[in-house]
Amino acid sequence: MPFHFRLAALPWLVMCVVLAVLAGLILRRQRASRVARLFCLMLFLVAGWFLGFAAMFSTTSITLAAMFGRLAIASVAFLPAAIYDFTATSIRTYVRHRVVVLMAWVAATIFAFLILATDLILAGTRQFSWGVYPRVGSAATFFFVYFFAVLALQVFEYAYEYRQTHDERRRRRILNLMASFSIVYLSAVDFMPMFGVDHRPIGYVPVFAFVAFAWRAIRKHRFQSITAARAAGEILDTMADALFVIDAEARVRVINAAVRKLFDYSEPEILGKTIDTLEYIDPEASFSRTLHDMLRRAPIRDEERVFRNKNGDRIDVSISVSPLHEREIEGGAVVIARDIRERKRAQEELHAFTIKLQESNRELEDFAHVASHDLQEPLRKIQAFGDRLKARYGDTLTGEGADYLDRMQKAAGRMQALINDLLAFSRVTTKAQPFAPVDLGAVAHEVVHDLEVLIHHAGGEVIVGALPTVDADALQMRQLLQNLVGNGLKFHRPDTPPRVELSGSASGGTAQIVVSDNGIGFDEKYADRIFTMFERLHGRAQYDGTGIGLAICRKIAHRHGGDIHARSTPGEGARFVVTLPVKHDSKDLLIH
Amino acid sequence: MGAHAQPIVILLADDDEEDRMLSSDALAESRVVNELRFVEDGEELLEYLYHRGRYSDPASAPTPGLILLDLNMPKKDGREALREIKADPKLRRIPVIVLTTSKAEEDIYRTYDLGANSFITKPVHFNALVEVMKEIGRYWIEIVELPQGAHPR
Numbered sequence: 001m002p003f004h005f006r007l008a009a010l011p012w013l014v015m016c017v018v019l020a021v022l023a024g025l026i027l028r029r030q031r032a033s034r035v036a037r038l039f040c041l042m043l044f045l046v047a048g049w050f051l052g053f054a055a056m057f058s059t060t061s062i063t064l065a066a067m068f069g070r071l072a073i074a075s076v077a078f079l080p081a082a083i084y085d086f087t088a089t090s091i092r093t094y095v096r097h098r099v100v101v102l103m104a105w106v107a108a109t110i111f112a113f114l115i116l117a118t119d120l121i122l123a124g125t126r127q128f129s130w131g132v133y134p135r136v137g138s139a140a141t142f143f144f145v146y147f148f149a150v151l152a153l154q155v156f157e158y159a160y161e162y163r164q165t166h167d168e169r170r171r172r173r174i175l176n177l178m179a180s181f182s183i184v185y186l187s188a189v190d191f192m193p194m195f196g197v198d199h200r201p202i203g204y205v206p207v208f209a210f211v212a213f214a215w216r217a218i219r220k221h222r223f224q225s226i227t228a229a230r231a232a233g234e235i236l237d238t239m240a241d242a243l244f245v246i247d248a249e250a251r252v253r254v255i256n257a258a259v260r261k262l263f264d265y266s267e268p269e270i271l272g273k274t275i276d277t278l279e280y281i282d283p284e285a286s287f288s289r290t291l292h293d294m295l296r297r298a299p300i301r302d303e304e305r306v307f308r309n310k311n312g313d314r315i316d317v318s319i320s321v322s323p324l325h326e327r328e329i330e331g332g333a334v335v336i337a338r339d340i341r342e343r344k345r346a347q348e349e350l351h352a353f354t355i356k357l358q359e360s361n362r363e364l365e366d367f368a369h370v371a372s373h374d375l376q377e378p379l380r381k382i383q384a385f386g387d388r389l390k391a392r393y394g395d396t397l398t399g400e401g402a403d404y405l406d407r408m409q410k411a412a413g414r415m416q417a418l419i420n421d422l423l424a425f426s427r428v429t430t431k432a433q434p435f436a437p438v439d440l441g442a443v444a445h446e447v448v449h450d451l452e453v454l455i456h457h458a459g460g461e462v463i464v465g466a467l468p469t470v471d472a473d474a475l476q477m478r479q480l481l482q483n484l485v486g487n488g489l490k491f492h493r494p495d496t497p498p499r500v501e502l503s504g505s506a507s508g509g510t511a512q513i514v515v516s517d518n519g520i521g522f523d524e525k526y527a528d529r530i531f532t533m534f535e536r537l538h539g540r541a542q543y544d545g546t547g548i549g550l551a552i553c554r555k556i557a558h559r560h561g562g563d564i565h566a567r568s569t570p571g572e573g574a575r576f577v578v579t580l581p582v583k584h585d586s587k588d589l590l591i592h
Numbered sequence: 593m594g595a596h597a598q599p600i601v602i603l604l605a606d607d608d609e610e611d612r613m614l615s616s617d618a619l620a621e622s623r624v625v626n627e628l629r630f631v632e633d634g635e636e637l638l639e640y641l642y643h644r645g646r647y648s649d650p651a652s653a654p655t656p657g658l659i660l661l662d663l664n665m666p667k668k669d670g671r672e673a674l675r676e677i678k679a680d681p682k683l684r685r686i687p688v689i690v691l692t693t694s695k696a697e698e699d700i701y702r703t704y705d706l707g708a709n710s711f712i713t714k715p716v717h718f719n720a721l722v723e724v725m726k727e728i729g730r731y732w733i734e735i736v737e738l739p740q741g742a743h744p745r
Contacts, residue, residue, distance in 0.1 A: 377693065380716050381610050387718035388617065416716065 002061040009057040015204040016050035019043045038086040048075035057131045066125045069134035074112040080150035081108035087154045091161050130200045133193040184210045241338045248331030250275045264310035280306040280314045316344045368426040372419045383412045421548035428555045433473045435584045440467035444502050447481045460498030468506035471584040476556045483549040488517030511582050516575040521568040599626045600657025605637045607665040618721040624729035634668025663692040678707035685739050
């Protein structure tokens with residue numbers, strides 16, 4: 001039996017067990033946190049070191065003692081890397097120093113291997129009055145250079161961070177970490193017996209102090225102060241929305257920075273007050289459902305309410321309330337209030353603007369209607385008296401006088417056409433009829449019947465294919481088809497009789513009506529312009545017209561929630577495509 | 593053929609002087625020889641029919657056999673005048689032909705509802721107006737038998 005108990009091994013063994021239990025406890029609670037995992041790794045490494053020493057001091061076999069010594073020091077070799085990694089992670093410089101951290105771990109692994117497998121770092125043991133202890137090997141210097149260099153780097157990093165940061169809480173934490181590690185570093189005196197100095201190893205004392213220190217910190221902050229809670233606090237403070245945690249009595253328990261900014265309250269001014277402090281008292285409302293009542297209705301998502309700030313100014317917010325079931329604030333809730341004043345203002349502006357626009361639109365339409373009505377009166381007389389003049393004194397007029405009169409009457413006729421078309425244009429909205437199912441095929445046949453004289457005169461033909469039935473204003477459908485067919489007949493090539501074809505289809509709730517002709521066509525760069533009021537592509541001498549017909553077509557299509565497009569190649573005819581919704585939810589839809 | 597001892601008087605209510613002129617010319621051109629009298633608004637029309645005011649002498653205002661009525665007139669418009677005429681048991685027998693620039697369906701419905709006997713939109717061209725007057729003369733004066741009550745003496 002190579003072991004026999006010695007008192008010198010006891011403190012090492014006890015500390016080893018304490019560290020292992022502590023590490024296990026922390027790991028169970030904080031497995032998700034990298035900082036916690038690294039802290040536990042440090043504790044396990046120290047425990048390994050202590051276990052090695054406990055075994056080394058307890059064995060009677062020199063060979064076994066040397067082996068346990070090597071195991072202990074191999075654990076110690078990993079400590080600088082673990083401490084450095086922990087430091088970098090806890091003060092959040094890990095990402096920046098990832099390569100250095102990795103190098104430290106590689107070096108630690110190499111040295112651990114050298115310690116275990118060769119005599120370069122450790123070579124045999126030395127016998128002291130208090131027991132055996134490992135002896136340094138020929139290349140031990142490299143190990144100590146690595147060991148202290150990494151520790152120095154870590155201290156340097158703490159110092160650097162300490163000077164860089166202005167956050168008082170962070171500075172205090174760095175100082176705490178530095179203080180605790182400096183205590184641990186005292187254990188380095190235990191290297192001295194390796195060089196022959198007769199010093200009894202006491203590494204467990206500073207480690208015990210450190211563990212006590214750490215335990216206190218863990219108890220106090222539950223180890224969360226450096227991880228989740230702090231991160232959560234920062235997230236809360238960077239939130240744009242105001243956040244309150246309220247208890248079952250609706251008293252404010254926690255607020256974030258946005259609360260201070262939005263409502264002007266400082267923390268002491270609002271904490272402990274009921275959330276109703278923020279309720280806007282509407283002088284006109286006969287009763288007010290308090291925010292307090294909201295708790296009973298929780299959860300609430302995006303409900304618009306009016307809050308008030310410290311000065312009593314109203315603040316439009318959208319609130320969300322989620323109930324909380326924490327031990328301390330059972331029956332409480334998290335209230336999130338989003339500032340929607342800007343949105344409200346934009347909405348109101350938009351609303352006001354829309355109303356103004358509708359008014360001016362209506363005025364414009366009224367104007368067009370009234371103006372064309374009133375214009376008709378004097379025009380009718382110009383025409384009537386022109387007729388009288390011609391009828392009674394036509395014979396006495398000379399050739400030139402008759403020509404003038406003729407031109408006057410033609411101009412008056414054009415004006416009449418313009419006014420009629422303008423009236424028709426404005427009637428699309430002013431005389432709109434409710435939508436009802438309209439058989440476009442029947443409408444097309446009526447249109448052809450109406451245009452018979454024109455068709456016959458031009459020697460042309462109009463072919464009506466299958467057309468769908470749609471919810472529409474029947475009179476306007478008739479006008480639409482009449483204008484399109486009329487157009488097709490009008491713009492025919494001088495040498496070719498016009499041929500206009502109507503066809504249609506309906507799919508996916510949209511009806512399509514195609515009116516194609518074999519006429520002169522037009523350059524497609526004008527495909528949009530032809531639907532604009534008064535836009536004409538030809539001189540009046542060639543093709544008569546007011547330039548309103550297609551504008552009326554487009555207005556009718558738009559009023560029906562549809563659209564109209566034209567395709568053409570000059571000299572090869574034109575193709576007008578009207579798309580209309582087959583159904584209208586509200587059949588009395590009168591907007592345009 | 594109408595068998596009246598005296599040809600009927602046609603009363604035209606129109607505020608527009610030129611329209612009165614044109615109507616008068618058109619009537620002359622269409623060879624309707626009946627006497628044409630004018631009033632300029634709805635109020636004057638009723639004064640005429642009731643022999644009030646400037647028409648207090650019945651001789652100055654022979655009861656018309658036919659009324660041509662414009663709708664849009666000042667003071668009292670054609671619609672109001674029509675309503676009053678058709679509400680009066682004696683006057684309602686006089687045929688009223690609405691002659692207006694309006695083409696609005698609403699006006700057509702309303703005036704027929706009020707008891708108008710015809711609704712005619714004033715044609716744009718003079719020749720057409722002559723045609724209209726000719727037809728009015730042919731139908732209302734030559735073809736149709738008007739009640740004698742239309743001439744309360």
